[in-house]
Amino acid sequence: xxxxxxxxxxxxxxxxxxxxxxxxxxxxxxxxxxxxxxxxxxxxxxxxxxxxxxxxxxxxxxxxxxxxxxxxxxxxxxxxxxxxxxxxxxxxxxxxxxxxxxxxxxxxxxxxxxxxxxxxxxxxxxxxxxxxxxxxxxxxxxxxxxxxxxxxxxxxxxxxxxxxxxxxxxxxxxxxxxx
Numbered sequence: 001x002x003x004x005x006x007x008x009x010x011x012x013x014x015x016x017x018x019x020x021x022x023x024x025x026x027x028x029x030x031x032x033x034x035x036x037x038x039x040x041x042x043x044x045x046x047x048x049x050x051x052x053x054x055x056x057x058x059x060x061x062x063x064x065x066x067x068x069x070x071x072x073x074x075x076x077x078x079x080x081x082x083x084x085x086x087x088x089x090x091x092x093x094x095x096x097x098x099x100x101x102x103x104x105x106x107x108x109x110x111x112x113x114x115x116x117x118x119x120x121x122x123x124x125x126x127x128x129x130x131x132x133x134x135x136x137x138x139x140x141x142x143x144x145x146x147x148x149x150x151x152x153x154x155x156x157x158x159x160x161x162x163x164x165x166x167x168x169x170x171x172x173x174x175x176x177x178x179x
Contacts, residue, residue, distance in 0.1 A: 048118030129155030135172030
């Protein structure tokens, strides 16, 4: 399903909020030049950067999956009509849910070897869980490290500081549920 690139959506939100590049840069701890590169599509954000940008602009990171067209069906998504988002460093998410308006949404995440959610722990509102389908996923919640293999699942309060990475040598595929 066609959608605007992440950088275009960031720029549109920033302008709607009447914020300058410097305003947003100050809120996310990055330079205006970094944000300018994102907005122009010359760089992809890391997951922790996108979370900080979304927070600074007053939206959920799920906003960046938004597409102007309504879903073709209210509760089903065909495999060739899914919306996608790529992050810096080899992380790619595919939205499995038809909308973002429910109490939860599902994602299929793929992480290249060495890919990470970022060096800093993330804290967000909500809850999340998942099932590792392929490869391994290392998750840190409140500083506790767990390495998950195919068939392992997890669930935690997203307000708890967390991060994750693929420390293995093959692609990790994880089905995520985010509420």
